[in-house]
Amino acid sequence: MTDTDNLVLEIYRNVARIRAAELFLQTYIEEHGFGGFWHPGLGQEGLQAGAVQALRRSDYLFQAHRGLGYALSKGLSFERIFADLLGKTTGTVGGKGGGTVHFVDPALGILGQGGTLGSNFPLGVGAALSAQILGEDRVVAIFFGEGAAARGTLYEAALQAGVWKLPVVFVCENNGWAISAPFERHSPTKNVADRAAAFGFPGIVVDGQDAVAVHAAMSEAVERARGGQGPSLIEAMTLRLRGHYEGDRQRYRDDEGALDPVRSRDPVDVLRTRLDAEQYEPIDRAADEEVEAAFALALAAPDAGPEVAFKDVWAE
């Protein structure tokens, strides 16, 4: 197999794993409910896996809230992810989770997740600044939706990252919907990527349903960042297949009859066109088995006790 074949297989493995987990969770939430809100990433698995694949383990990841694809692709195990979702002490936040949680694992470069959208721009650029000050060759990837791109925090952080040529890649997942608002309603221009010009770095639009295309764009941006040439913004055009949260009835949404034919392609199908059935079928089966086994383990883990609510305020 060529390097390209290997890369496609590696990306596919993560895309299939994310998809298996997304579908599993959808069913689980329908049947059992959940101690919080789950923001599904269904339909966005390709770009999440493709982009994170271009990072090293030592690179830093600042996730968005949609799904578990970022953390999984960066190396976090299903067992810990599910334990977080279920509020178990074996999760990354030691039982402080439940529903949409704040996956964290500094050893994997996974530096938490914000509850206030757009707050990860200053944090991520700060982490990049830290790398520059310490002379490390780390790169920071900051994921955000086109909705969060409206925040002034992007303006401040991107401006300062541009001035100091910091090693950052801003990855916008443009899925067309900020809860109930279609992108046209809160953007005067067609693309978030256009905004990068104001900060003096490239803004690239890429087909977010093609994981390999996202990986290629991301690799170039990461190389640029690592080489000291500064930030980039990648806007991956994708589609939110489900509601804002699992259970959202989406009465505001009327795009079902007029889905963009490119953006509504399934990222799993797009990748499969590059593979043979005998290549992806075992991966799919293994992914389902992995998800079920990991979920069972997470479910059996201890629940968070009352003491969890009162600890971790201070470093002693």
Add this chain to the structure above:
Amino acid sequence: MSTTVTEAQTEEMTYAQAINRALAEEMRRDDRVWMMGQDIGAMGGVFGVTRGLLEEFGERRVRDTAIVETFIVGGAAGAAMTGTIPVVELQFADFLFIAGDEVLNKLAKWRYMHGGQLELPAVVRAPMGLVGGVGAEHSQCPEAMLLNAPGLKIVLPATPADAKGLLKTAIRDRNPVIFLEHKGLYRVKGEVPVDEDFTVAFGQAAVRREGNDLTIIATAMMVGRSLEAAERLALDGIDVEVVDPRTLVPFDMETIATSVEKTSKVMVVHEAPKTGGAGGEIAARIQEELFFHLDGPVVRIAGADTPIPQHPVLEQLVIPSVEAIEQAARELNAL
């Protein structure tokens, strides 16, 4: 940790110079310490506090930013999580509100939210208080607004020695610290220990003046005014004890309890508006924990519930004067 000034060699310097000294010493001691803020480099800060640091430590560690307060604080949080110790400056403490999410949500909560997996050893230096005609949005004392966000340490240095010793402790602390320098104290001089290991521990109140009749708990610029009021009261035989908590989080209730048990009468004095001020919290704790030691109400002398007027004469009318503190103490003592 030493908090005694007498045993070390001292040098007279201003509160601003003491802060500068602490910054320089800590940056020499630890390569991970760095700074950013508006005009802190070439200019040395609008109040001159960071003068000479760019020259000594270079542009990598002393960074002038654009007008980007959310980035200054949020960037500090991100950098603190990744192995450095940022000591950032907001030009005025009022700008903490511009970076509200970064201060109250990120710095205060991210360690907790993430199950203790992240550490945020950042210091935000924020000059507060009246300095003469800088107006409603450049003169506030915001400590009470921070007090309701668990996860932040809150420091209010009142003397040059404390400014140095507390800032060094702040930089060495593994938690986020909001360091509220009082602009009206920048030029005040005092003896400051030159020892590079001199620090002032958090959560240790200073008894600025001992007395038996009445306790005044005062912070920042109000410490000096309370001491002045105490000297006037002493002429009439009223013996006032002045306690400076120095840090609101952590808070030294023990020193206050010792004082209140002795005097039975307490006043809390601060510059911020009375309603919702830190004085209310301190008074509440005193009545909860020391009710049977009290011989009168816990009195609050604080700023008026108005914005700070820009006019340099009018602004003094909305914060406690020496006379107001003296008068209130006389009344409480007479009860």
